[in-house]
Amino acid sequence: MAIGTEFKPTILGFLCNWCCYGGADLCGVSRFQYPPYLRVIRLMCSGRVDLEFIFRAFAKGADGVFIGGCHLNDCHYNPEGNYDALGNTLIAKKILEHVGVNPERLRLEWVSAGEGIRFAEVMNDFSMKVKNLGPFGSSEGIDIAELQSRLDATIQLVPYIKLVERERLRVPVWTDEGYRKFFGSDEFNELFNELILDKLIMSRIMGFLRVKPVSAGEISESLGLDPSEVARHLHDLAQQGLIWFDESQTLVAAA
Amino acid sequence: MANAQKQLAQRSQGPVAGNAGDVMVVGGGISGIQAALDLATAGFKVYLVEKTPTIGGKMAQLDKTFPTNDCSMCIESPKFIECDRQPNIEIMTYTEVASVEGTAGDFKVTLTKKPRYIDEDKCTGCTTCTEYCPVKIPDPFNQNLSLNKAVHIYFSQAVPLVSYIDDDCLFLKDKTCAICENVCENDAIDFNQTAEKIEVKVGAIVLSPGYETFDPRVRGDYGYGTFQNVVTSLDFERLLCATGPHEGQILRPSDKKHPHKVAWIHCVGSRQVVPGGNSYCSAVCCSYTQKQVILAKDHDADMQATIFHNDIRSYGKDFERFYQRAEKLPGVEFIRSYVSIGREIPDSKNVTIRYATADGVKEEEFDLVVLSVGLNPPADAKEFAKKFGVELGPQGFCKTNPVNPIETTRPGIFISGAFQGPRDIPESVVSASAAGALSAQLLKSRRGKLTQDRVYPAEKDVTQDEAKVGVFVCRCGANIGRIVDVPSLVEYSRTLGNVVHAEESLFACATNTAQAISDTIRDKGLNRVVVAACTPRTHEPLFRDTLREAGINQYFFDMANVREHCSWVHSKEPEDATRKAKDIVRMSVARAAKLEPLEEFSLPVNKAALVVGGGVAGMTSALTLAEQGFETYLVEKASDLGGMARRIHYTIEGLDVQAYLNDLKTTVYRHPLIHVITDATITHVTGYVGNFVTTVKSKGRVRDIKHGAAIIATGADEYKPSEYLYGDDARVMTQLELEEQISAGDERLINSQSLVMIQCVGCRQEDRNYCSRICCSAAMKNALKLKSVNAQMDIYVLFRDMRTYGFSEDYYREASNKDVKFIRYEPHDKPQVEAVEEDGRSFLRVTVSDPVLGKKLALDADSVALAAAVIPSAGSEETARLFKVPLSPDGFFQEAHVKLRPVDFAAEGVYLCGTAQYPKHLSETISQAYGAAGRALTLLSHDTVVASGSVCEINERACVSCGACMTACTYGAIDFHDTPRGKKARINPVLCKGDGLCNAKCPSGAVFLKHYTNDQVFRQIDAALAG
Secondary structure (H helix, E strand, O other): OOHHHOOOOOEEEEEEOOOHHHHHHHHHHOOOOOOOOEEEEEEOOHHHOOHHHHHHHHHOOOOEEEEEEOOOOOOOOOOOHHHHHHHHHHHHHHHHHHHOOOHHHEEEEEOOOOOHHHHHHHHHHHHHHHHHHOOOOOOOOOOHHHHHHHHHHHHHHHHHHHHHHHHHOOOOOOOHHHHHHHHHOHHHHHHHHHHHHHHHHHHHHHHHHHHOOEEHHHHHHHHOOOHHHHHHHHHHHHHOOOEEEOOOOOEEEEO | OHHHHHHHHHHHHOOHHHHEOOEEEEOOOHHHHHHHHHHHHOOOOEEEEOOOOOOOOHHHHOOEEOOOOEEHHHHHHHHHHHHHHOOOEEEEOOEEEEEEEEEOOEEEEEEEEOOOOEOOOOOOOOOHHHHHOOOEEEOHHHOOOOEEEOEEOOOOOOOOOOOEEOOOOHHHHHOOOOHHHHHOOOOOEOOOOOOEEEEEEEOEEEEOOOOEEOOOOOOOOOOEOOEOOEEEHHHHHHHHOOOOOOOOOOOOOOOOOOOOEEEEEEEEOOOOOOOOOOOOOOOOHHHHHHHHHHHHHHHOOOOEEEEEEOOOOOOOOOHHHHHHHHHHOOOEEEEEOOEEEEEEOOOOOOEEEEEEEOOEEEEEEEOEEEEEEOEEOOOOHHHHHHHHOOOEOOOOOEOOEOOEOOEOOOOOEEEOHHHHOOOOHHHHHHHHHHHHHHHHHHOHHHOOOOOOOOOOOOOOOOOOOOOOEEEEEEOOOOOOOOOOOHHHHHHHHHOOOOEEEEEEEOOOOOHHHHHHHHHHHHHOOOOEEEEEEOOHHHHHHHHHHHHHHOOOOHHHEEEEEOHHHHHOOOOOOHHHHHHHHHHHHHHHHHHHHOOOOOOOEEEEOOOOEEEEOOEHHHHHHHHHHHHOOOOEEEEOOOOOOEHHHHHOOEOOOOOEHHHHHHHHHHHHHHOOOEEEEOOEEEEEEEEEOOEEEEEEEEOOEEEEEEEOEEEEOOOEEEOOOOOOOOOOOOOEEEHHHHHHHHHOOOHHHHOOOEEEEEEEEOOOEOOEOOOOOOHHHHHHHHHHHHHHHOOOOEEEEEEOOOOOOHHHHHHHHHHHHOOOEEEEOOOOOOOEEEEEEEOOEEEEEEEEEEOOOOEEEEEEEOEEEEEEOEEEOOOHHHHHHHHOOOEOOOOOEOOOEOOOEOOEOOOOOEEEOHHHOOOOOHHHHHHHHHHHHHHHHHHHOOOEEEEOOOOEEEOHHHOOOOOHHHHHOOOOOEEEEEEOOEEEEEEOOOOOOOOOHHHHHOOOOOEEEOOOOHHHHHHHHHHHOOO
């Protein structure tokens, strides 16, 4: 690849002040080198990373998103915010996968303020991974505008996800293993499909309809959904009064 | 502060009482600065006296600091500004002490203020005089490697930032010039100045005069001063530095060319029993040499570096890894050999070094030779000591109390820093805080009587104004400027929305720059400030303070980290680094425009302290606090106080540890303000700085202790070896067990014919990659003790590097003179120990390769003593979790900053000391315990502590009363309250810690964390991706 066309990804990093940001500082002080792709946003705690931050970053074209917190049980704060970061990341990965974004583009790592070398290692590794995936959308094989519209639909859903997360997706055990087990379980998958995925599809349909009235067939084709699925969702949306059908019952529009 | 001296001078004409302070700190290096700051913060008025034209000391001359390679000036200069802005510190530079009268609590110090020939009040530091001055003199700050003018500012971050006139000035010599007088627009030049006598009354004195580097000219055996390309390590430090003689280019003196082959020679002036040399080890040279090698290789990757060394003494925290890092660099060779300087090659001016190799003596040519010179006492130490009426020790450093290394021989006069003996920066800082604690103890009844609070100008309300952002880009010498194209970054900043001003500076944190930023804010009407420099983790407080000085809210500040996160980590890609720096500034400006003014508020401070761990460290800290009237809870997991010291019987210097320990324990047990809780387990810790609640379980009783500060002094354990038959054969023991046997007069041991000591058991290896620091000295201590009771005993020490740093070196030599035999082994070829029955005799056979003889030796020993590693104490992880403080990769507690905050944690209100931080000797532990107490005093002496304004708030109208925020907050900062629109969440800002978890949980966007709102973060995200 010629130098001029070399792909240099942009990775957005959310670093907690106490550990990972300190680790990144120590990495600098120690002069450990890593590729110049990372753009850092300092937050006090990785638990402050809102789902919306992640989706917004991708919607704006980030090639990768990095979240760095304290090691589990080492959080500077009493409520152990890094468990929130872990839960959010696992949910976000799941959603990203469903909207067609390679979940590998999102990475969560624990780096302590004393681990300068580890920060460099993590950055070197993640930078290469993202670089190999290519620009946002390329490894996905999906048009960027399409990905963005899906992400916008997802962002609309964030308040709802937060509610669902609180009510139904409580992780029983506070360990890394417990979190990963829960988020990988059938129980979670079922809840996820039932509670979030359906809403996500509806949100995408709504996003589509806000542009112009279309037929159910077009929705099914454009969103790559089974026609019977589309019919089910349209029925629900109509019941909630969010959409209406034209007189001939062929076109659907946002209410 | 410039006015202070004038006021002082004026006052000195009047009644003596006008010049009264609490403490005088003599010596304005890092140690003196820290002592002054701690004392001033703890409610004492301090005079900081320095003989050179500025505070800063030797640390200001260093380029970087080991083992993190932090930029020395960058971490020190914020302290200059802190001193300068601290209303309770009067800085008196170019001033020396003439005499001291009186007694502890009531000293009268007479000072001589040398004439600078500059009116400090009028001088603005503009340097016009320097420009016009025709006389060039060697620049002392640059080790005379470059020239400066006869009138100049000592260095660009100097405090006070005013010129001084050197004796080489033509006017001072024969009244021929005086150009400076004509060009100075402020009439600041005053050739009529004469030395001025000033009297100051203080209650205590802290001596921190520092050290002198060894002058190799004295012995003349290394060609220094005769061969141009032989420099000292301090010279080389300046050569490395961006503010050095060649702007950070390493150029050798003879032809100003880059040297490609550089040699370092260790132990120059140290570990030498020769006239003009020093017998002791200077303790810092091994590590600083490694630092210089790493940095030199960073400047020139192709450079060949050869280090001629004796033992490598990497005995400090993270030093071992630092050594490995230097050693692994390509083109770097460490050679263990004594050397002599050969000759200077006439044409090239290269210098040859002769050294021993396996094939005989070799002579090799180098472009540049760096002498790793040791540390001497201050040049005028004898006279200095006489003035203060304190005694010196045999090495010419200050004599101290064996059980209190901070006390001199004169009551009321304390000591901090390298005048105690060679030591590195963190130890100097620790002893400064310790001297602060002891001075405070002496003067406890005077606390707060003479001090005043700092006053800021009224804050301008700019909330209705459009955002006007100023961008200040720091070159950080060459740290940023060498990689990032700073002018183009400034130019780019000007194109960004809301930016009305952008400029660059060499050091944004220099006193004059900080002042200039403050002026620019006012002059240009800025209401948001972005400084593109280093990390906010160290420098944000300084710049926020600068905003307050300028009369705008301190939260209108954002820091763009273009050093740690850019220039330092992308040093091979300047173009990409510049592009990234532009992105970083763009993000910062976008965020800055959205910043809101925030109010900080005061929280009450509970005056009690909790000390975890009842060993010498914990007891000393507890006693220091209790003696000053602060109620202290001392929590110990065992059933008695004493900790590891219960197993130590004597120190290498001969202190009876058990007698000392019993005294200390008795004092602690009897102290009315110390509550000792033994058999204790801490089960829970909540709260925050000034207001902790710790649940302690002891003997079936559970109680909640409320305290404002906590000191972690949980000590360390001795490693239980699995090597060398330990545990299988009773004749194999650890050094501690050996000491117990010696002290108990064990007959078998004392009458045995031979003893083998094996060093580095369980550390300096992959799973414990650190040096346990104390074992080499402990081995010498026990060897000498045994030799004193049984001179006939054969004692062998099998070692890797003898690390008897500092004055312990003398005991190593003594042991060697008493015929203790030393055999070095390599880690890949460790000694073997086997139990042997032969000819009716039972003994331990130790087999070891002798590197000198080049063959295997078999030593028949009656006993084997293992230098078992010092390992983190068993409960460290639990303690770390409870107090929310970090551990280092080796499992010891991790201080807030390796160099400058050695007994603080990053979490406010929690401090550490003793072997919990890293293995250390008893005297070092005591010193650190005083230091930790001193730091805790800076908190406990206040009634309130300021809490960040970055807390959460609720937009009640958006609140849907779901309670998500409440479950996220374990600080109990959120509750529901009744409103006309039903129950709504409410935040108690006093309890909010600003983590923002609730913000991330709130589904309706009602909760927001101030200073990190969604909107502010969105702006950063969008700006990051708008490039």
